[in-house]
Every structure is written in structure tokens, then in C-alpha cells.
Amino acid sequence: MIANAAWIPRAVVTGVAIGTPWSAAVLLMAWRRNARIVGFMAALVSAAASALLLLAAPAGESLYEALMLLFSCLTAGAALMIPKRDCDARTIGGILFLLGATLLAYSSENLLVFFVGWILSAIPFFLRSWFRATSWRPATALLLSILALALAIGIIFGSGHAFSMDSLQGRSPGGTVAFGLLVVAVIFRKGICPAHAWVADAAEGAPAIPTALLLNGHFGALLVARLILPLFPSTAGNFFPVLSWLAIATALYVAIRGLTENSPRRLLAFLALSQSACILAGLESRTSEGITGALVHWFVVTVSTMGLFGVLRLLEVRFGENLTASRHLGLAEHAPRLAVFFAVFGLALVGLPGTLSFCSQDLLIHGTLMSNPVTGIVLPIATAMNAVSIFRLFARLFLGRRRTGFTHMADALPRERWILAAGVLFVVLGGLFPNAFVALQSAQAEVVNQANDRPVLRQHLTPIRIPGFVITSEDLNDGSEIRE
Numbered sequence: 001m002i003a004n005a006a007w008i009p010r011a012v013v014t015g016v017a018i019g020t021p022w023s024a025a026v027l028l029m030a031w032r033r034n035a036r037i038v039g040f041m042a043a044l045v046s047a048a049a050s051a052l053l054l055l056a057a058p059a060g061e062s063l064y065e066a067l068m069l070l071f072s073c074l075t076a077g078a079a080l081m082i083p084k085r086d087c088d089a090r091t092i093g094g095i096l097f098l099l100g101a102t103l104l105a106y107s108s109e110n111l112l113v114f115f116v117g118w119i120l121s122a123i124p125f126f127l128r129s130w131f132r133a134t135s136w137r138p139a140t141a142l143l144l145s146i147l148a149l150a151l152a153i154g155i156i157f158g159s160g161h162a163f164s165m166d167s168l169q170g171r172s173p174g175g176t177v178a179f180g181l182l183v184v185a186v187i188f189r190k191g192i193c194p195a196h197a198w199v200a201d202a203a204e205g206a207p208a209i210p211t212a213l214l215l216n217g218h219f220g221a222l223l224v225a226r227l228i229l230p231l232f233p234s235t236a237g238n239f240f241p242v243l244s245w246l247a248i249a250t251a252l253y254v255a256i257r258g259l260t261e262n263s264p265r266r267l268l269a270f271l272a273l274s275q276s277a278c279i280l281a282g283l284e285s286r287t288s289e290g291i292t293g294a295l296v297h298w299f300v301v302t303v304s305t306m307g308l309f310g311v312l313r314l315l316e317v318r319f320g321e322n323l324t325a326s327r328h329l330g331l332a333e334h335a336p337r338l339a340v341f342f343a344v345f346g347l348a349l350v351g352l353p354g355t356l357s358f359c360s361q362d363l364l365i366h367g368t369l370m371s372n373p374v375t376g377i378v379l380p381i382a383t384a385m386n387a388v389s390i391f392r393l394f395a396r397l398f399l400g401r402r403r404t405g406f407t408h409m410a411d412a413l414p415r416e417r418w419i420l421a422a423g424v425l426f427v428v429l430g431g432l433f434p435n436a437f438v439a440l441q442s443a444q445a446e447v448v449n450q451a452n453d454r455p456v457l458r459q460h461l462t463p464i465r466i467p468g469f470v471i472t473s474e475d476l477n478d479g480s481e482i483r484e
Contacts, residue, residue, distance in 0.1 A: 017049035043076035060443035133205035145188035152181035190220025203269035212309035244284035255385035290367020291445035296360035328400025346390035356430030
């Protein structure tokens with residue numbers, strides 16, 4: 001972090017990060033030309049501003065700035081990767097609108113501003129002119145999450161007479177009723193059972209890359225880390241395990257569903273939902289290892305699922321949108337680079353050794369086993385099922401007899417290769433050199449858990465083993481460098 005960051009006007013830089021993509025979206029509505037360039041440059045400006053905020057953030061308090069940087073880079077990558085068929089002013093404008101809304105929610109310390117960001121991030125998926133799905137479930141689930149959050153914030157303000165999150169921290173404003181409404185908002189926005197069906201419907205019936213951006217905002221996990229844990233420490237200690245059980249049930253159920261799903265989009269949605277549900281289980285574990293694993297896994301799931309959805313959309317554009325996992329299509333000979341990118345992202349999502357997911361899932365399982373053995377046992381079972389599903393999807397899409405009738409170049413274009421390679425480097429280098437990243441997130445885990453009445457569970461004698469490294473609880477608790 002920057003030693004002396006007083007020269008950075010945080011409010012101005014935050015305004016630039018949020019306002020630039022919205023201004024670019026308005027520009028595209030009027031100009032409607034060079035949409036890809038405008039979208040990429042606007043997202044790049046947001047990424048630069050977010051990087052400044054991250055560098056200026058105090059040590060151990062940079063989680064949301066890091067998420068802003070991650071989502072800005074993700075949007076910039078989406079603007080480069082999105083196929084020419086989809087790259088019009090309407091689509092890029094909607095993506096930029098979503099970026100600004102997501103950054104607004106990430107950066108806010110005020111309940112009303114956070115709520116505005118929550119609403120604005122969902123608006124493109126209500127409108128037919130943008131990304132509304134053909135099914136009724138996605139719009140309904142998003143609307144119910146908005147209503148639940150609105151009621152919760154109203155009750156919180158009525159009880160605490162403030163909108164500032166810092167002033168409400170630890171006071172449990174609104175009691176069990178407000179807490180319950182926040183949990184309902186998480187369930188509908190995150191797609192936790194029994195509200196899981198909308199995620200697959202959105203992936204199948206809405207544009208693939210914008211939908212992947214919506215899912216990878218992880219607003220459900222954000223609400224848990226931003227509001228539920230800091231504001232309701234005692235209530236969360238008594239009732240929050242219910243959400244954890246629902247999350248782990250979701251991870252297991254959709255992993256089972258994925259074993260027989262033949263629609264590639266729905267299958268990827270099930271994989272993304274199963275793995276992202278593990279994030280909630282880790283946040284609830286109340287252990288340094290579990291929360292650290294959840295935060296690291298947040299980054300892994302975001303990058304990997306975005307890469308998978310991007311590769312799938314490129315395949316649809318090149319080979320037709322009726323792709324299926326019911327038979328072998330043999331696309332690897334036509335698109336070997338896309339096959340390799342798909343394999344790496346898929347295996348990185350399910351914990352391949354040598355990737356960052358291997359570290360995050362090891363921490364998740366270790367932490368949840370300490371707090372709830374049943375959850376710690378179910379997590380690797382769900383992950384193993386997801387690994388079977390991702391291998392099955394890869395085999396059906398890319399292996400088998402070569403298809404004929406394609407006369408044009410079908411593999412990844414240079415701009416597509418650049419952004420997909422950047423994602424691969426992130427998950428692979430993060431797994432080979434996990435020291436700095438895991439230590440940084442362990443410091444964030446302590447901040448997330450500071451307001452809890454229940455103490456963080458620590459186990460000083462049992463080390464966490466990652467090939468080439470030994471991470472003990474002392475390393476995770478004090479944020480020190482991991483010993484090699």
C-alpha cells in the first residue's frame with residue numbers, strides 16, 4: 001500500500017470509477033459507433049481508478065477496493081472478448097451501466113447508496129431492450145430481492161435512525177425481522193435453494209456474457225460481508241447457520257443436477273452456482289481459514305466462470321447456438337486454443353492442484369471442518385461432482401470425431417486470446433505463488449469478522465498444507481507472510 005496516500009482524493013477517484021462507465025453508456029446511446037473501443041476504454045479508466053483506491057486503502061481494509069478492481073478488469077475483458085455479433089452499442093452500454101452500478105454498491109458506506117447500486121445493477125435484466133431473459137424467473141427473483149432489501153433497510157433506519165454502516169455496526173438494528181429480510185434478499189439474489197432455478201434460466205435465456213457479469217457481482221456474498229456480519233453479530237451467531245445450511249444444500253443439489261444436464265449454458269450456471277454457494281458457507285464458518293478461503297474463492301470463481309461463459313459464447317457464435325452435451329462434437333480440432341482455455345478454467349474452478357482454487361478450497365474445507373464437520377464433508381463431495389460435470393462437458397464439446405463443413409478460421413482471435421490468457425495467468429500464477437494473495441485475504445478475513453461477538457476459531461497446532469508451503473493459523477490471523 002502507498003505509505004502516504006493523502007494526495008489521493010478518494011471521493012473524486014471513486015466518482016471517476018463509477019461515473020466513467022455511466023458517461024460512456026450515455027455516449028453510446030447517442031453515438032452508437034465504435035462500441036467495443038468505447039466500452040473497453042471506459043472499463044480501463046474504472047480499473048485504473050480502482051487500482052488507485054486499492055493502493056491507497058489501509059492495510060487489511062482493501063477488500064472492496066480489490067473487488068472494484070476485479071470487476072472493472074472483468075468488464076474490460078468482456079468488452080474485448082464479446083463476439084462481433086453481440087458487440088453493439090446497446091449491449092456494451094448495458095454492460096457499462098452494470099459496471100457503474102456494481103462499483104457503486106462495492107464502494108458505498110451508506111445503506112441508501114448501497115440499495116441504489118443493488119437496484120441499478122438489476123435494471124438491465126428487467127428490460128427487453130437490454131438483457132431480460134425469456135423466462136419469468138430471473139426478473140421475479142431480482143425483484144423479490146429488491147423488495148426484501150428495501151423492507152430491511154426501512155426497518156434498520158426506523159430502529160437505528162442512521163444510514164451509515166459504520167454507525168450501525170454491531171447494534172443489530174431492527175433485530176430478527178431485519179436480519180431475516182436481509183437473508184431473504186441474499187437467497188433470491190444469490191440463487192440459494194429454493195430460489196436457485198432463476199440462475200439457470202438467466203444463463204439459458206439471456207445474453208451469456210452480461211449474465212455472467214451479473215452473477216459474478218456476487219451481491220449475495222457482498223450483502224453478507226457488508227451488512228449481515230458487521231451489523232448483526234449476535235443474531236448472525238444464532239440464526240446465520242440456517243443460511244449456511246441452505247448454501248451447502250444448494251451446492252450439493254445443483255452439483256447433482258449438473259451430472260445429467262445437457263444444455264451447456266445451464267450446466268455452467270449450475271457449476272457457477274454450486275461453487276459460489278461455497279463462498280457463503282466459508283463466510284459463515286467464523287474461522288480464519290474458512291473466511292480466508294471464501295474470499296480467495298470469490299476471486300477464483302469470478303475469473304473462472306467468466307472465462308467459461310466467454311469461451312462457450314465464442315463456440316456458439318462459430319459453431320451454432322444449438323450446442324449440446326448429449327453427444328461428442330469434436331470441436332477441439334477446429335478450435336484447439338479455445339479447448340485449452342476451457343479446460344484450464346474448468347479445472348481451476350474445481351480445485352486443480354497448481355491453481356489458486358486448490359488453495360482456496362483447501363482453506364474452505366479446513367475452516368468449515370473446524371466449525372461444522374458436516375459442511376466440511378459435503379463441500380468436497382459437491383466439488384468432486386462439479387469436476388465430473390466439467391470434464392463431461394469438455395469431453396462432449398471438444399472430443400470425438402472431427403466435424404466437417406467448417407471452412408473458416410474458428411479458433412480464438414488475438415484479442416480473445418489476450419484476455420483469456422490473462423485469466424489463465426491469474427488462476428495459475430495465483431496457485432503457484434499463493435503467499436501474497438492468501439496473506440492479503442487473511443487480513444481481510446479478520447476485518448470481516450471484527451464485529452462478531454463469537455470469537456474466531458483458531459487452531460494453532462494444525463498446519464494447512466499447500467504443496468511447497470505450510471500455512472498455520474498464526475500466519476492467517478496476523479496477515480504475515482506465509483513460510484516456505
